[in-house]
Amino acid sequence: MDTSTKTSQPAEHLRERNLRGNIGAVAVTFMVIAAAAPLTVIGGLVPIGYLVGNGIGFPVMFLVATVILLLFAVGLTAMSRFLPRAGSFFVFATHGLGRTPGLATAYLALVCYTTVQIAVFSYLGATLSSSIALVGGPEIPWWVFTLASVAIVGALGYRRIELSSRVLVVVLLAEIGIVVLLGVVILLTGGASGVTFGSFVLQNILSGAPALGLMFAIASFIGFESTVVYRDEVRDPERTIPRATYASAIVIGAFYAFAAWTIVVGFGEDAVIDEAAADPTTLITRVTEQYLGPVGSVAVALLFLGSMFAAVLSLHNVLTRYHHAMANARVLPDRLGTVHARHGSPHIASIVQVTTSGIAIILLAVIGFAPENIFSWFAGIGTLAIVVLMAVTCLAVIVYFARTKALRSPWHTIIAPGLGFLGLAVSAILIAANFPLLVSDVDAEGNPAWGAVSITLIAVVVIAPVIGLIQAAIMRTRAPQAYKQIMHRFDEQA
Template identity: 35%
Template sequence: MSHQTPNTPASSDPPGLSRRTLGVPALVFMTIAASAPLTVVAGGYPSNFAVNGVMGVPLSFIVLGVALTLFTVGYAAMSTKIRNAGAFYAYIAQGLGKRTGVASSFLALTAYNCIQVAVYGLFGFASAAFINAKTGSDIPWWATAGVAFLVVGWLGVNKVDLSVRVVAVMVGLEFLAVIIFDVAAFVVQPEGVSSTGLLPGDLFTAGVGGVLAFSIASFMGFESAAIYSEETKNPTRSIARATYISVAVIAAFYAFSAWAMMTATGPSQIVEASREMGPELMFAFIGQNVGTIMADIAQVLFLTSLFAALLAFHNAVARYIFSLARESVLPQRLAYVDGHTHAPVAGSLTQSAIALIAIVIFAVAGTGSELGPLFPVLTLFTWLSNTAALGLVFLMVLVSLSVWGYFRTNHHGHSLWTRLIAPLLSALALGLVCVLIFVNFDALIGSTGSSPLSWILPAIALLPGAAGLWWGHHLKNKKPAIYDGIGHGGEGDPGDELPSVQQSSDSHVLQTPQV
C-alpha cells in the first residue's frame, strides 16, 4: 500500500502513519509521560518503602538505570535498521524468528493494554477524591475515569503532534512540581542530609527483590520511542538519542527524588510514614512547608501526570494494532488510518473499546465493595499494572536476545559490545528482575498470603505468548505470503537521512503482504 504525501495525487491505496513529524524532544516527552514521574514520586515511592521496608529505594533506580542502559545499547542499534510501529514485535521477529515475533506481539498488546487500562483506576480514584474533597460531592471513580476516557479517545484519532503538545505541557509541569518538592525537602531536612538510601548496604539486603520489582515498574514506557519510528524525522539517530535520554533522565530524577523524600521525612521515619500516609505523604509535606495552594496545584498535576500516561500508552497500543493489522497478523481492517490526520484510527478505537469494557466491568464489580473508594486502586490499578510490568520486562529479555540474533550473520558495522556483550548482560539482568517480579507477586498486588491472583495475573501476562506461537505456526502453514512479511511492515520507506526536495514529493511505499 502507498502512503501519499499531501503533494501527491490521490490514490486508491489507504494512507499510512504521518512521516517526518516527531523530533527527539517530542519522543522524549512521550516516553517520559508514559513513566508518569509525579505518579511515581507521589504513589510509587511510599508503596515501595511501605511494602518492603528497605532504605535503598533511591539506589535501586541507579542500578536499574544501568541495566536499562545496557538494554538500550542493542535496542538503539536495532532501531537504526528496523522501522516499524510494532517495535518489540518487529525486532524479535527479525532477531529470533517470525513465530516468536508473533508471540511477542500478543505479549506486548496484552501488557500495554493492561497498563493503559490500569491507570484509569488510579486516575478515577484520585480525580474523584480530589473533586469530592473540594466540593463536598460524591462523584464515583468511574465517572471521572469516563471523562478521561472520552478525551483520550478523541486525541487518539487526531494528529499525533497534538498529543505531543498536550503531553509536553503536562510533563513539564509535573517535573516542576517534583522539583519544588525536592528543593523544599533539602531545605527542611528534619534529620539532616545523609547518604542513607544511596549505599549498597541499604539496597542489597533481604528485601532487595521486592524493591527492584517495584522500581522497575517506574520505568515502564521508556522504550516506547521506537513505536513512533515511522513518524520520526530522523529515525536512525532520533530513536537512539531519545531512548538514552529517557533512561538517563528517569533514573537520575527518580533516584534523586526518592532520596529527597527520605530527607523530607527523615530516614528513621520514612517507612512508618509511608505505611500511614501512602500517596498523601508528598502532598502533606508540600502543604505544611510550601503552602496549601501549592499542595492543591501538585494534586492537580498528579492528575495530569496520570492523564499524560493514559494518552502515551493509548497511542502505543494503537500503533501496535496498526502494525500487526498492516501485516495481516490481525484483521487488515484494523490497519485503517485517517487520510487527513494520519492517526491509526482503527487501532485507537479498538484500544478505546478494550478500556471501556474494563472500566464498566470494574465499575459494576466495585458496587458495594468492602474496599470502598479504594476499590479501583487496590484492584484495577494494582492488579493490571503489575501484570503489565511482568510482561514488559519479559519482552525486554526477548529483545535483548533478538539483538544477538539479528546481528549474528551481519554485523552492520557494530562492535562486539553493541551486538553481543551488552545485550547478553541486559538479558541476564532483566531476566533476574523478571524472576523477582514473579517471586514477589503476592507483595506487589498487596496480598498478605498465598492468593490465586499470584498465578492468575502472571498467566494473563505470559499465556498470550503461547497463543501467539500457535498463531504464527498457523500463518506459516496456511498463509505463507503473510508469514513471509511478518516484522517487515515498515520497510520500503524513505532513506534514513532527511529527504531532498525531490524525494519529499515522492510517495512512500509500504510493503504489505498480498493475501
C-alpha cells in the first residue's frame, strides 16, 4: 500500500497553516509604531495631557512610561525565545499561567484590539467627512468613509504582509518627519520665548495630576507590544523580535516626549495651557501653521488622516494573527487558522475581522452613536484592557521561568518583569479609578463622573475574559481531551 499520501498530508496541512514572510526589524518596528498612531496621539492626546495631567511637565510622563514598558519588554522578548510559535498575549498566558487563564487572556485581547480599531475607524471616517465639507465638498455621512476604509484595510490585510509593511513604513516616515521638522524649527527659531526646559524641572513634573499624566502616556503606547505577533513572518526572529520591541518602545517614547516638549516651547511655558484649553483638537495645527506656515498645516492635516489609516491597518494585522493563533490552538473555528497558498497570509481571518468591524460600524451608525463618542468609549476599553494584558504577561513570564528553568538570568526572569508588573498594575489602577475621565463620562455639570457609560464599558472589560473562563470550563467538562491538548496542534507546527 502506498503510504506517501498519508505521510504527506499532515505536513501539507501544517504548511497550509503556517504564516510566513521575510520582513526585517525595521519593517516590524514601523508596523507596531503605526498601531500607536503617533501623529494622532500628538494631535489628540497630548493637549489633554497638558490640561488634566501635570501641565508642562507632561512630556516627562512619556519617558516614565517608556521605562515601565521597557521593563515589560525584557520579560516579553526573553520568553518569546522559548515559545513554539508567534507570541500573542494568549500564547504567553497559556504557556505561563495555564490553559484557563490563557483563554481568558485571549478574549480580553480580542476585545482590546477590536475596540481600539473600531474607535480609530470611526474617528478616521468622521475626520474625512468633516474635512471634505470644510473645503466646500458634499456632506457625506462619516460611516461611508469608515466602511470604505474597512474595505481597503481588508484588501491589504488579505495579501502578503510585506505589502502592508511597505504602506505603513511610507505613512509613518511622513508623519514622524513632519513632527520632527516642526520641533526642529521651533528650537532653531527659539520658540515663543527662547528654548526653555521647564518641562524637565521636578516641581513641574510633580505639579497638577502626574498620575493622570502617566495614565495618558501609557495609553499612547498601544500596539508597541505586538512585535512578537510577527515572529513567524520575520527574518531571524531571535534577533529581529527583541530589536524591534526595544526600538519601538524607545522610538515611541522619545518621539512623544520630544514633540510634547517642543510644543510647550513653541507656545511658551506660560501660554501653552491656555492655548490647549482654548481648543485642544486644533493645538497641533495651530502651532504648525505658526512655525511651518499654511503648507505645513495642510500637510499635518493630511498626515493626521494617514496616521489613523496606518493605525487601523496595523491593528488589523495583529487581530488576524490572534484569530490565526487561537484557531490553531483549537479554541476558534478551524478555518480561521488557514493560510493563503500564494500570499502566506491568514486570509480567512482577515475576511472575518473586517466583516466584524463593518457590521459593528453599521450597527453603531444605525443606533445613532456619534463618532466622537465611539472613539472615546471604545478607546477607553482598549486602554484599560491593554495595560491589564501586559501586567498578566509579566506574571506569565515570571511563572514560566520559575517552572521551566529555561533561563536562569534573574534580570530577565524575575527583576525586570516584576518591576514591569508593578508599574503596569499601578497604571491599571489609575486608569480604572479615572475611567470616567478617559471615556468622557460626565455629570449634569460637565464634570467627570461614574455613570451608565463608564459602568457599561468597564463591564465589557470584565465580561471579555469571563467568556474565556466559560469556554475553558465547558471544554474541561465536555471535551477534556481537547482541553488538555489546547496548545498541542499549535505547538506541533513549530
